[in-house]
Amino acid sequence: MTVKIYGPAASRAARALWIVHELGIxxxxxxxxxxxxxGAEYLKINPNGKVPALVDGDFRLFESMAINLYLAAKYNKDGFLPASLEDQALCHQWSxxxxxxxxxxxxxVLIDMFMTAPDKRKPEAVAEALKALPKPFSVLNGALQGRDYLLGSSFTVADLNLASIMSWAKPIxxxxxxxxxxxxxxDRCLSRPAYKAARSTK
Ligand SMILES: N[C@@H](CCC(=O)N[C@@H](CS)C(=O)NCC(=O)O)C(=O)O
Known part of the structure; x- marks a missing residue:
């Protein structure tokens, strides 16, 4: 059965495209x-009218993180979704x-910089957003102390899901x-061939 991923690569669908490349499915x-x-056709797949959405046989799913956690569990490869309940919970936690x-x-910040006409930009909102980031980033920095990946030495769905969000820090x-x-x-996460393959999709 071939899974279907809906949404352009230049959207949150990139997250699902990254994981299917990682899993090689x-x-x-x-x-x-x-x-x-x-549109009416797509609303039958995702009634929110947002991308991504996943169709796997008769099963439909929306929300990018849920899609990736599902794919990691169903098509698990090399501990991409770790075996223990605790490690799986950590994958949910980081997502x-x-x-x-x-x-x-x-x-x-991303929308203001790249998708907003200069006269519509909101510097106060951007300043506020930039002020909110150091706190979680310092938590993440601490969690990564002495380890290459969130759960230790292996890249898992936790890294993929979080790095797919964090990747927006690059263009800004x-x-x-x-x-x-x-x-x-x-940089470690975004240098993976599967990320590059997903990014080169339309
Ligand atoms: N929380 C959802 C957000 C989905 C979302 O907002 N997707 C954007 C594209 S990146 C979208 O479809 N926007 C269309 C709209 O809001 O009308 C997820 O992570 O899947």
Missing amino acids: PFEHVAMEMKDVK FWGMTEVEKPLLT KFDFAPFPNVAAWL
């Missing part, structure tokens, strides 16, 4: 355009943490000097 990429996410502590401020040229462990970890 056959997949079909439905690289729809953003203007079609509210939820990325979405709740980091995604919004990073996206605020966030200064990681105070967070050297985060900088090194992010």
